[in-house]
Amino acid sequence: MFSGFMVNTWIVASIVAVVGGLVGFFVVLRGSAFVAHALPNGSFAGAAGAGLVGINVLIGLGAFALLGALGIGWIGRRDRPDVATALTLVLMLGLGALFVSLSVEYAPATYSLLFGEVLGVSTSQLLPTAGLALACVLVLALLYRPLMLSSVLVEVAETHGIRAARIELLFLVCVALATTMTVPVVGTTLIFSLMIGAPAAARSFVRRPGAALGLSVAIALATVWVAIAAAYDLNLPVGFFVGVLSACSYAAGRAWVAWRRRASAVR
Amino acid sequence: MSGVLRAVVEPGFFSSGPVQVALAVSAAVALLTSTLGVFTVIRGQSFAGHSLADIGATGGSGAFLIGAGPLWGFMVISIAAAGAMQAVGVERQRGRDVATGVVLGASLGLAALFLYWDSTLHNSSGETYTILFGSMLAISPATVPAVLGLGAVALGVVAIIYRPLLLSSVNAELAAARGVPVRLVGAAYLLALAAAVALSCLAIGAILSTALLIGPAAAALQLTKRPWRAIVGASVIALAASWLGVLLSYDSYYWPPRGHSWPVSFFIVTLVFACYLAARLVGSRGRRR
Numbered sequence: 001m002f003s004g005f006m007v008n009t010w011i012v013a014s015i016v017a018v019v020g021g022l023v024g025f026f027v028v029l030r031g032s033a034f035v036a037h038a039l040p041n042g043s044f045a046g047a048a049g050a051g052l053v054g055i056n057v058l059i060g061l062g063a064f065a066l067l068g069a070l071g072i073g074w075i076g077r078r079d080r081p082d083v084a085t086a087l088t089l090v091l092m093l094g095l096g097a098l099f100v101s102l103s104v105e106y107a108p109a110t111y112s113l114l115f116g117e118v119l120g121v122s123t124s125q126l127l128p129t130a131g132l133a134l135a136c137v138l139v140l141a142l143l144y145r146p147l148m149l150s151s152v153l154v155e156v157a158e159t160h161g162i163r164a165a166r167i168e169l170l171f172l173v174c175v176a177l178a179t180t181m182t183v184p185v186v187g188t189t190l191i192f193s194l195m196i197g198a199p200a201a202a203r204s205f206v207r208r209p210g211a212a213l214g215l216s217v218a219i220a221l222a223t224v225w226v227a228i229a230a231a232y233d234l235n236l237p238v239g240f241f242v243g244v245l246s247a248c249s250y251a252a253g254r255a256w257v258a259w260r261r262r263a264s265a266v267r
Numbered sequence: 268m269s270g271v272l273r274a275v276v277e278p279g280f281f282s283s284g285p286v287q288v289a290l291a292v293s294a295a296v297a298l299l300t301s302t303l304g305v306f307t308v309i310r311g312q313s314f315a316g317h318s319l320a321d322i323g324a325t326g327g328s329g330a331f332l333i334g335a336g337p338l339w340g341f342m343v344i345s346i347a348a349a350g351a352m353q354a355v356g357v358e359r360q361r362g363r364d365v366a367t368g369v370v371l372g373a374s375l376g377l378a379a380l381f382l383y384w385d386s387t388l389h390n391s392s393g394e395t396y397t398i399l400f401g402s403m404l405a406i407s408p409a410t411v412p413a414v415l416g417l418g419a420v421a422l423g424v425v426a427i428i429y430r431p432l433l434l435s436s437v438n439a440e441l442a443a444a445r446g447v448p449v450r451l452v453g454a455a456y457l458l459a460l461a462a463a464v465a466l467s468c469l470a471i472g473a474i475l476s477t478a479l480l481i482g483p484a485a486a487a488l489q490l491t492k493r494p495w496r497a498i499v500g501a502s503v504i505a506l507a508a509s510w511l512g513v514l515l516s517y518d519s520y521y522w523p524p525r526g527h528s529w530p531v532s533f534f535i536v537t538l539v540f541a542c543y544l545a546a547r548l549v550g551s552r553g554r555r556r
Contacts, residue, residue: 028365032364034314034368037371079485082312083308083481085314086317086480086485087485089477090475090478090539090540093536094532094537097472097533098530102529189379192375196368200365240379242376243375243379246369246373247369250369
């Protein structure tokens with residue numbers, strides 16, 4: 001399980017988990033689960049299009065993820081954010097449907113784009129993934145304070161001269177970066193489940209933001225590692241385990257909150 | 268005149284069996300989803316609507332696995348998911364998108380498993396594409412009565428709860444004060460939404476049915492704030508986009524690369540989005556005046 005070709009898988013999956021846990025914490029904090037679902041899901045069209053015209057998949061993914069982020073920002077200026085996200089998502093998916101149908105031999109590749117192919121990571125994918133992850137973490141680190149402030153207390157952030165719309169756009173770009181790096185490796189399902197399940201669970205266990213951020217990364221790492229081990233042993237798709245494990249960790253978090261509330265009520 | 272018509276509508280369009288089925292199904296789906304879409308946009312539940320559709324993919328792939336019709340797979344799982352969302356509490360503004368996201372993520376994981384088994388046990392990967400992106404020109408005529416019946420039932424539910432639903436969508440507190448059973452109305456709305464989404468999963472595929480749900484309604488609401496007019500406008504847009512989409516897809520058999528139709532779903536999504544952009548342009552000009 002730890003030999004040869006599997007080494008790449010472990011490294012890449014760990015990077016993905018760290019970035020997913022970090023970005024996801026803010027996704028949950030800001031209530032932008034729909035965006036975190038839409039950008040990876042929609043940018044698969046970019047990968048399909050790149051396959052069609054024969055350029056690097058990463059370029060297609062990055063272009064579509066960025067365009068998607070800008071599109072959501074632009075439509076969202078005049079319409080409800082959830083409507084903006086939905087419209088951008090379906091437009092990208094519609095293009096994806098066209099690209100997939102035009103390239104006849106693409107059906108199995110569609111599956112691995114949507115649900116991940118974590119057990120076949122090549123060494124050439126290692127470097128771009130690490131680079132994009134680094135960029136993503138760097139942007140988050142630079143944005144940390146204004147992002148936190150504008151996520152929790154919008155009014156206070158405005159009085160500090162933080163422009164909410166600009167922060168929102170930068171955050172969308174950050175999600176797009178994370179998407180670009182993770183989709184070719186782990187598929188759109190996996191990254192979405194990680195971005196929601198782990199941080200939401202962490203936030204119900206710990207209240208302080210810093211500690212919750214750390215715990216979120218830890219839960220994401222544990223989820224991914226267990227999922228890969230299980231997928232390797234049972235020969236089933238890794239996306240299945242990540243999806244179910246993320247939901248389980250969230251349920252555990254909710255149960256913990258309920259138990260604590262009952263305990264404090266008794267006392 | 269007939270020459271122009273011949274150039275637009277390729278010969279054999281109206282006499283083709285699959286086309287007739289596609290036109291009937293898409294009309295029913297367009298009317299139903301755009302009506303519910305107006306409420307979905309007003310209630311700010313686009314994510315729930317889209318999630319129900321994506322979760323439908325789980326049902327469709329599961330139904331294929333056990334050899335049942337895809338419509339019933341879509342229907343059963345959408346209604347189950349709607350029940351789960353109601354239980355978790357999608358009415359609350361806080362934390363509801365996390366709850367929706369967790370349900371969606373878990374069910375996408377299941378979809379991954381089912382699709383994997385579909386392609387390994389039944390040895391066909393084309394099914395993945397059909398479930399996710401739909402194939403309107405390949406719907407079996409036998410399912411048409413079921414589609415029309417279910418559509419009529421869902422529309423009937425909306426008609427019965429129309430006024431209380433509208434009031435509780437615009438202002439839940441006011442509705443509760445007026446004695447409207449807000450939770451019950453919300454549950455009935457979610458059930459109708461689940462049925463609508465299941466039908467449109469069948470027509471344009473699980474991950475694209477959001478286009479018909481949100482697009483026409485968002486476009487119509489850019490032009491008018493009156494709910495009744497918005498419903499009519501959204502229905503017209505959805506119907507026009509669906510039928511034009513079927514027509515263009517039929518024509519595209521003769522477009523490059525020749526001998527291969529472009530997907531109906533692509534045309535519908537593009538037309539709906541174009542309508543939205545146009546409505547926004549017109550709407551912003553009207554507001555400036």
